[in-house]
Amino acid sequence: MAKKRSLYPDNMDKVFMAGFIVFEAALAAALLYPPAIGQKIDFVAQYQPRPEWYFLWIYRLLRYFPGGLAVIGAVVIPAGFGLLIFFMPYIGRGGNGHVKASVIGAGILATVIALTLVAVFTV
Amino acid sequence: MAKKRSLYPDNMDKVFMAGFIVFEAALAAALLYPPAIGQKIDFVAQYQPRPEWYFLWIYRLLRYFPGGLAVIGAVVIPAGFGLLIFFMPYIGRGGNGHVKASVIGAGILATVIALTLVAVFTV
Amino acid sequence: MINLILNWFDRRFGIKKPHGEFLTRFTPDRLSFPYCFGGMAFTAFLISAATGLMLSLYYVPSGKEALGSIAQINRHVWLGWLVRGVHKWSASILIVLITLHAMRVFISKAYRPPRELNWMAGSLTLFITLASGFTGYLLPWDQKAYWATTVGTSMAGTVPYAGGALVKLLRGGRAVSGATLTRFYSMHTLWLPFMMALVLWAHFHMIKKQGLKGANPNGSGNAAGGNGAL
Amino acid sequence: MINLILNWFDRRFGIKKPHGEFLTRFTPDRLSFPYCFGGMAFTAFLISAATGLMLSLYYVPSGKEALGSIAQINRHVWLGWLVRGVHKWSASILIVLITLHAMRVFISKAYRPPRELNWMAGSLTLFITLASGFTGYLLPWDQKAYWATTVGTSMAGTVPYAGGALVKLLRGGRAVSGATLTRFYSMHTLWLPFMMALVLWAHFHMIKKQGLKGANPNGSGNAAGGNGAL
Numbered sequence: 005m006a007k008k009r010s011l012y013p014d015n016m017d018k019v020f021m022a023g024f025i026v027f028e029a030a031l032a033a034a035l036l037y038p039p040a041i042g043q044k045i046d047f048v049a050q051y052q053p054r055p056e057w058y059f060l061w062i063y064r065l066l067r068y069f070p071g072g073l074a075v076i077g078a079v080v081i082p083a084g085f086g087l088l089i090f091f092m093p094y095i096g097r098g099g100n101g102h103v104k105a106s107v108i109g110a111g112i113l114a115t116v117i118a119l120t121l122v123a124v125f126t127v
Numbered sequence: 128m129a130k131k132r133s134l135y136p137d138n139m140d141k142v143f144m145a146g147f148i149v150f151e152a153a154l155a156a157a158l159l160y161p162p163a164i165g166q167k168i169d170f171v172a173q174y175q176p177r178p179e180w181y182f183l184w185i186y187r188l189l190r191y192f193p194g195g196l197a198v199i200g201a202v203v204i205p206a207g208f209g210l211l212i213f214f215m216p217y218i219g220r221g222g223n224g225h226v227k228a229s230v231i232g233a234g235i236l237a238t239v240i241a242l243t244l245v246a247v248f249t250v
Numbered sequence: 251m252i253n254l255i256l257n258w259f260d261r262r263f264g265i266k267k268p269h270g271e272f273l274t275r276f277t278p279d280r281l282s283f284p285y286c287f288g289g290m291a292f293t294a295f296l297i298s299a300a301t302g303l304m305l306s307l308y309y310v311p312s313g314k315e316a317l318g319s320i321a322q323i324n325r326h327v328w329l330g331w332l333v334r335g336v337h338k339w340s341a342s343i344l345i346v347l348i349t350l351h352a353m354r355v356f357i358s359k360a361y362r363p364p365r366e367l368n369w370m371a372g373s374l375t376l377f378i379t380l381a382s383g384f385t386g387y388l389l390p391w392d393q394k395a396y397w398a399t400t401v402g403t404s405m406a407g408t409v410p411y412a413g414g415a416l417v418k419l420l421r422g423g424r425a426v427s428g429a430t431l432t433r434f435y436s437m438h439t440l441w442l443p444f445m446m447a448l449v450l451w452a453h454f455h456m457i458k459k460q461g462l463k464g465a466n467p468n469g470s471g472n473a474a475g476g477n478g479a480l
Numbered sequence: 481m482i483n484l485i486l487n488w489f490d491r492r493f494g495i496k497k498p499h500g501e502f503l504t505r506f507t508p509d510r511l512s513f514p515y516c517f518g519g520m521a522f523t524a525f526l527i528s529a530a531t532g533l534m535l536s537l538y539y540v541p542s543g544k545e546a547l548g549s550i551a552q553i554n555r556h557v558w559l560g561w562l563v564r565g566v567h568k569w570s571a572s573i574l575i576v577l578i579t580l581h582a583m584r585v586f587i588s589k590a591y592r593p594p595r596e597l598n599w600m601a602g603s604l605t606l607f608i609t610l611a612s613g614f615t616g617y618l619l620p621w622d623q624k625a626y627w628a629t630t631v632g633t634s635m636a637g638t639v640p641y642a643g644g645a646l647v648k649l650l651r652g653g654r655a656v657s658g659a660t661l662t663r664f665y666s667m668h669t670l671w672l673p674f675m676m677a678l679v680l681w682a683h684f685h686m687i688k689k690q691g692l693k694g695a696n697p698n699g700s701g702n703a704a705g706g707n708g709a710l
Contacts, residue, residue, distance in 0.1 A: 023523040026573060026577070030569045035565070037569075043622055101592070156343075179342075185405075213374075224362075310658070314545070
């Protein structure tokens, strides 16, 4: 094994660097893509807005469950993913638990990414 | 000296009792003297309101410093009291420091209480 | 059974050891009534915080809607009038209790070194509470609130040279207006509670480190260096 | 000189010992880049908190004034447009970084017992962040915000039986209205940050107790009982 290093002072440069990168990223994004001022609300005309990118996958998911099945896309799957993530340590316990957990975790991640991409590239 | 007692569990009853008293006091006060809904603001007519009881002493103090001296009652004395309280440990240091600090502390408290009472019992 | 659950939790969370020490080795000979003022003040603070969180769900800090939303809370929100009353009264109780607590600390000479930093932290809680009272007073946006804030903020104007700028900063403009209400609401609900949380954390942290003065016969009461027993 | 002041402070405050242990005994063999994601996520959170505190001084959570106050921030408040931009972007960055951090923890198997509670705390930070994103999206009170929230909250209506009541609870009425804005603002600025503070405190507390997985060769990496080294 390598020699022991402590967080302070050995790795302090990395800590500051990491924090700095985050700040710079937020600043650069804000400078390049400043949020606009939106339009006044039209309370009458129904309007189908796209949500923020991190909710796009749910927005897309809803389409696969029309009518009475909507609850599956709107609540069951998102909440199920949340619960699976929350209780992941119990799935990953024991001998080949980590394999099971990896499959489930990768599955959730892949589903969310795939749906997001589909939503981004379709109207 | 008395035998040692620990906060838990020996004194837990007192802790709960003390918290309970505070809650009951706030509840009783709120039931007996519920705050009313105030009147609409009249932006034109000057109106001399009385502040909350804990600022009454400053309100009274202002009267003793009319015109150009107002800054003494409005800022110098209240801020001075604040600074004296904040730095009390440095006044109280050393041999007879506690006596000095006691005189100053009692003086501040007496001034505030006296002015509050004067404000309460005059118009 | 409960112990089993608590112990399972504690093995992972490890709260018992540091706070267990606090709870059990923190041994006042007698926990007399004046020693409760600090804890009681903290209770009053928690009551303000909890009731404030509830009120914020219905209160609108806007010149056009504030008074109406207070009326709404008083008349239509379930138990709204009571929550508002408790919030208002808990501030008064808090100020009384901080003062009593400060007197107890002063009389038992616990304000002196090595506990001077903790006295200072404590005095900051008083100043923050007073500032919260001042900013909170404007929020109902009624006749009394408006003119009391006009008078109160005008006091900063007595400062030579900087006065005018200070008043403008406090009010967010020449006169008390909706902009004043917005910044007072922000101070009252975000900036001041945030400062209070930091100061209280430091306050309790130092109590834990230094112990209660006079609490431990062979402890830190007169230790020159400071953080004796714990 | 600086050391003298720091030591004076530390004798009274006593922060060095507990956190000194954290800083110096917390010895990763190598602090590789993926191990930074957690700290970077925390930085992003601090940036949101700081910019949010600033925005709250000017933003008015009222149906009649919200959009106008956003325009005011963008056009007239000094650097307001930039602070607003950083606030908005920091949320996206935070979500990406929490995800990356979770992947690092997962891959290094640090989510498993005895660290299961800390994984759960971490997953709560993700859920709270998503809830903050959802509630924050309404605050500009513009066309997109209004209808996105209408669609988003209507999703709760798909729940059998309780759906209608849930939607009404979220919206504070039948449709999205000023009452929705008030409660979303309260959630976004008070309730959710308060929860986040609690969860993050627990998260860091457990890291301090349990150490980093794989950080200490003879430490807690595979200790059955839990809080090994520290």
